[in-house]
Amino acid sequence: MRKIFDFHGGIHPPENKHQSVQRPIAFAGVPPELTIPLSQHIGAPAVPVVEVGQRVFKGQVIAQPKGLVSVPVHASSSGTVTAIEDRLVPHISGHSAPCIVIATDGKDEWLPDIGDSATPDFEHIDKPELLERIRAAGIAGMGGAGFPSAVKLAVKPGVQIETLILNGTECEPYITADDVLMRERAAQIIGGARILRHIINPQETLLGIEDNKPEALAAMRAAVADTDLQVVEFPTKYPSGGEKQLIEILTGKQVPSGGLPSDVGIVCQNMGSAAAIYDAIVLGRPLISRITTVTGDAVREPRNFEVLIGTPMRYLLQQAGYEAGKNNRLIMGGPMMGFTVPDHAVPVVKTTNCLLAPTEAELPTPPPAQACIRCGLCAQACPASLLPQQMFWFAQGKEFDKLEEHNLFDCIECGACSYVCPSNIPLVQYYRASKAEILKLRRDHEKSEHSRLRFEARQERLERAEREKEEKRAARKQAAEAKAREASSAGSGEQDPIAAAIERAKAKKAAQSAGEDSSSELEKLEKAVVSTRKRLDTALAKLREAKDQGADHIDALQAGVDKTQAKLRAAEEALNAYQLANASTNGQNDAGAEQPTSDDSAPSAAQAAIERALAAREAEAALPPQERARANLEKLQQRLASSRAKLAQSRDAGEAEKVIEALESSVERLTEKIAAAKQQLQDLESA
Amino acid sequence: MALVGLAAVFGALLGFAAIRFKTEGNPIVDQINEILPQTQCGQCGYPGCKPYAEAIAGGDRINKCPPGGEAGIQALADLLDLEVIPLDDEHGEEDPRPAVAFIREDECIGCTKCIQACPVDAILGAAKQMHTVIASECTGCDLCVEPCPVDCIDMIREEESLQNWHWALPNPVSRQVEIIATDAAQATSGQDRAA
Numbered sequence: 001m002r003k004i005f006d007f008h009g010g011i012h013p014p015e016n017k018h019q020s021v022q023r024p025i026a027f028a029g030v031p032p033e034l035t036i037p038l039s040q041h042i043g044a045p046a047v048p049v050v051e052v053g054q055r056v057f058k059g060q061v062i063a064q065p066k067g068l069v070s071v072p073v074h075a076s077s078s079g080t081v082t083a084i085e086d087r088l089v090p091h092i093s094g095h096s097a098p099c100i101v102i103a104t105d106g107k108d109e110w111l112p113d114i115g116d117s118a119t120p121d122f123e124h125i126d127k128p129e130l131l132e133r134i135r136a137a138g139i140a141g142m143g144g145a146g147f148p149s150a151v152k153l154a155v156k157p158g159v160q161i162e163t164l165i166l167n168g169t170e171c172e173p174y175i176t177a178d179d180v181l182m183r184e185r186a187a188q189i190i191g192g193a194r195i196l197r198h199i200i201n202p203q204e205t206l207l208g209i210e211d212n213k214p215e216a217l218a219a220m221r222a223a224v225a226d227t228d229l230q231v232v233e234f235p236t237k238y239p240s241g242g243e244k245q246l247i248e249i250l251t252g253k254q255v256p257s258g259g260l261p262s263d264v265g266i267v268c269q270n271m272g273s274a275a276a277i278y279d280a281i282v283l284g285r286p287l288i289s290r291i292t293t294v295t296g297d298a299v300r301e302p303r304n305f306e307v308l309i310g311t312p313m314r315y316l317l318q319q320a321g322y323e324a325g326k327n328n329r330l331i332m333g334g335p336m337m338g339f340t341v342p343d344h345a346v347p348v349v350k351t352t353n354c355l356l357a358p359t360e361a362e363l364p365t366p367p368p369a370q371a372c373i374r375c376g377l378c379a380q381a382c383p384a385s386l387l388p389q390q391m392f393w394f395a396q397g398k399e400f401d402k403l404e405e406h407n408l409f410d411c412i413e414c415g416a417c418s419y420v421c422p423s424n425i426p427l428v429q430y431y432r433a434s435k436a437e438i439l440k441l442r443r444d445h446e447k448s449e450h451s452r453l454r455f456e457a458r459q460e461r462l463e464r465a466e467r468e469k470e471e472k473r474a475a476r477k478q479a480a481e482a483k484a485r486e487a488s489s490a491g492s493g494e495q496d497p498i499a500a501a502i503e504r505a506k507a508k509k510a511a512q513s514a515g516e517d518s519s520s521e522l523e524k525l526e527k528a529v530v531s532t533r534k535r536l537d538t539a540l541a542k543l544r545e546a547k548d549q550g551a552d553h554i555d556a557l558q559a560g561v562d563k564t565q566a567k568l569r570a571a572e573e574a575l576n577a578y579q580l581a582n583a584s585t586n587g588q589n590d591a592g593a594e595q596p597t598s599d600d601s602a603p604s605a606a607q608a609a610i611e612r613a614l615a616a617r618e619a620e621a622a623l624p625p626q627e628r629a630r631a632n633l634e635k636l637q638q639r640l641a642s643s644r645a646k647l648a649q650s651r652d653a654g655e656a657e658k659v660i661e662a663l664e665s666s667v668e669r670l671t672e673k674i675a676a677a678k679q680q681l682q683d684l685e686s687a
Numbered sequence: 688m689a690l691v692g693l694a695a696v697f698g699a700l701l702g703f704a705a706i707r708f709k710t711e712g713n714p715i716v717d718q719i720n721e722i723l724p725q726t727q728c729g730q731c732g733y734p735g736c737k738p739y740a741e742a743i744a745g746g747d748r749i750n751k752c753p754p755g756g757e758a759g760i761q762a763l764a765d766l767l768d769l770e771v772i773p774l775d776d777e778h779g780e781e782d783p784r785p786a787v788a789f790i791r792e793d794e795c796i797g798c799t800k801c802i803q804a805c806p807v808d809a810i811l812g813a814a815k816q817m818h819t820v821i822a823s824e825c826t827g828c829d830l831c832v833e834p835c836p837v838d839c840i841d842m843i844r845e846e847e848s849l850q851n852w853h854w855a856l857p858n859p860v861s862r863q864v865e866i867i868a869t870d871a872a873q874a875t876s877g878q879d880r881a882a
Binding site for chain 1: 720723724725726727735736737800806807808809814824826847848849852853854855856857
């Protein structure tokens, strides 16, 4: 005889199981409409693969899993998909969730190739293949949480599982779904247990059953007679069916706080899941129905039904003789951990083990809560050895740190504390709310940490860009200064109009006095024109390229091109002026042979362009110097006006700072030029 | 003599420790910054959460952060041992539902202004190309809404759904009514008299 252990706390509520075990399992029938939620399990909802109007067969996949922790959804009967939309689902919040709605045709026609993957000799299939088939059959824990079975069975490599436990405890009052399953379908469960044993390869396999189910115990004992599976009977107590509690009862081991059963070498599975795994592997049928207890004083014939997943609860209740007038509320699950369903139209899902329709006398509305009297009954009842009374104070004060220190997350939400509380305080609801709040805070903190990192990375990037720009600016300034120094040491090489004017005056004087050879000066100016033109060409090419690529520094490039164009114009003017000045000196001195300097240099395209420009300015050149200066001034003023307009426009439009800067500097330059031109004009007029 | 010797030894030890274990930056600023919600929204009047954390460390009031809300003020008060003060309305109101910016993409002209405004680089796009918000990176700070020249950015508040639903604490008020029938009767008759 195996040693049985005990766990701390626990309660003995009235069992109320006898009502629903008087009758055998009955098939609930095919309802006219099935509403199949896409998320009946923990994890990501499945993704629909059928369309509205499509005909589906019983057992056909209608939604595929998305992600690792997810399972597919199958049609429970044949018919036509009439809608894929949000419908009310059995959830405490009363929210809707995406569902596939099927209008059944009553033929209940299986998919033609449904039994093809049936493999009674599963020993020959390797483990990953079996797990994949279990997942493909849509099996998620049928005890209540709905955790995908394949994920639970995929034990981490290197972890040796000593014990496989099949949970036939069913400790919650009223529920008898597993009880009748064990009574009537013991062979199916044992078949499933053998598959599980093959997958996990444990040293021992235990079937834990409470002693309040003698018929089920007898049936299971008979079924395991010539196998090495062990049926273990233990005293009834709520909540023995909790995974951690059952492990302690059967093995004496405690699962560490925050750990999984596999950490102590144990895997637990529900009896219903074992039967479903048998169907999936040996018969090749997916999970499309389950055993659901319909009980409570408000139904005339409480019993267990085999129900198609997606059957509306209203339809199922009718089968059991539901008396709506007597019922105070409809509960999915048991009286301890179940919840009131928002509407009778919600469907039966994979985790619906019981529909409880009690009368007011049977399960009265909880009276209002009163003050905690610190009696300590909750601490005595807690199966997780927590201090519910302390946690209640902390939850009220939202002292989440202290709640965590008091191991709030070890609470299995069994409701034993609320059950024994003489002040009727809904303790479990405080713990549920606090858990959710703590998880939300953790998520928020993670997100804020993430945002902080991104913000800091951005700041750093902006600073780096600014620094680089500053360095470049400094380098440019240095280069310009060096150039200026060079130019001042090597004589004047300025292309500035002012300098050019001074130059011109100087040259004029020099020519007048000596008629010296000034072709080198002319060459320099021509070179300046050619090089500026080249720069303009490259700048234009760059701008075109940037425009093609849609780069965001187009504005800056455009400003650069404008600047170069201005420079080119200045250089051309300088050259023009110089040549004019020379021509006039030549004319005066009759020295001749100075004018056709351009003929000496190679007849390049740039040269030709200069020639053109020269020709165009010939007429202008004929004007007296005052006239020319005046025309120049006018032109400059026009450009200033247009530049100013441009600047104002971009300021209004809120352009990038660098664009505005560039425009501002160009306005400044033009103002200077105008001042110089005015000065020149004045000089000329006074001269 | 012995005392002088001890003083010298401990002095040297402390001096060494001060150099060896020197703390970079101001640790209290980091602790405050940890509590701030990092939305970088600037509603506090500072250009980001870190500058506000520095300002708090320098003595600024702790009630200028609407995204952090009452819980944030509480945490800051605990950390700095200050009085809990209500949120300053001047800087905005607390909205417990997180928001995410959404660009109506047909209307976007690709001006990049929102990209430049986003403090956490959560907007994707290039000049003259449509922009979009990476929802998972968005802090809901609102800063991209104002610069948009065509007003194509909405702030979408998260609605309660099956995914984010969670249990609420039982209503404490409901625990105080109708404790026993006679109390309830007294309470109502008292109300009647008052009326």
